[in-house]
Amino acid sequence: MSAPIVRTAAHAAAASFLPWLVGALMAYALLYQGGSPAEGETAADARSDGRDIFSADWLSLPWALFPLVTAVAVALLLAVRPTPSRWLLATRNTVVYAVVLLLTALARASAQGAEAPVDDAFLALALALFTLQLPLCFLLSAALTGPLEAPDGPPASPPRDLERGPSRHRG
DSSP: OOOOHHHHHHHHHHHHHHHHHHHHHHHIIIIISSOOOOTTOOHHHHHHHHHHHHHHHHSSHHHHHHHHHHHHHHHHHHHHSOOSOHHHHHHHHHHHHHHHHHHHHHHHHHHTTOSOHHHHHHHHHHHHHHTTHHHHHHHHHHHHOSOSSOOSSSOOOOOHHHHHOSOOSOO
16 A cells, blocks of 8 residues: 555645644744834834844744655655554654654754753744644644545445344344
8 A cells, every 4th residue: 555656745745834834924923023022122123023033943944944854754654654544644744743843943952052952842842732833734634635545446345234234133
């Protein structure tokens, strides 16, 4: 049982790039754009500072590569272990997304010399939940998953016992 490469790649891209993009937009709207100005600062300066911080956070090399690495991991997992269950596939893709997110955040926090990089990584995971990245990854994965492969033949007919209905004799 294997999925076509084009369909696998499209599914992986949708399950990684779209949640990342929505997460970036939500983070910008909720965290960076709506900041209140500090004392002696104008609202325009606060918004400009928010855009600079957003660019440094979301458009840095690790976070810009994150959806690509996630898409590759999801595509490899689909190619190696396809599954017929829509919900199992959605759960697996969301776990892959979360693990790659944790590893990316851990590597970035360690490279920046954070005192507690593990805390920063789990904070990034909580932020992914609140900016709808993880729920969207799950929902997109489930919605885009029909059968990943075309059926080989006609659908199997039900067993003859089920065609007749429940048994009427008590034996």
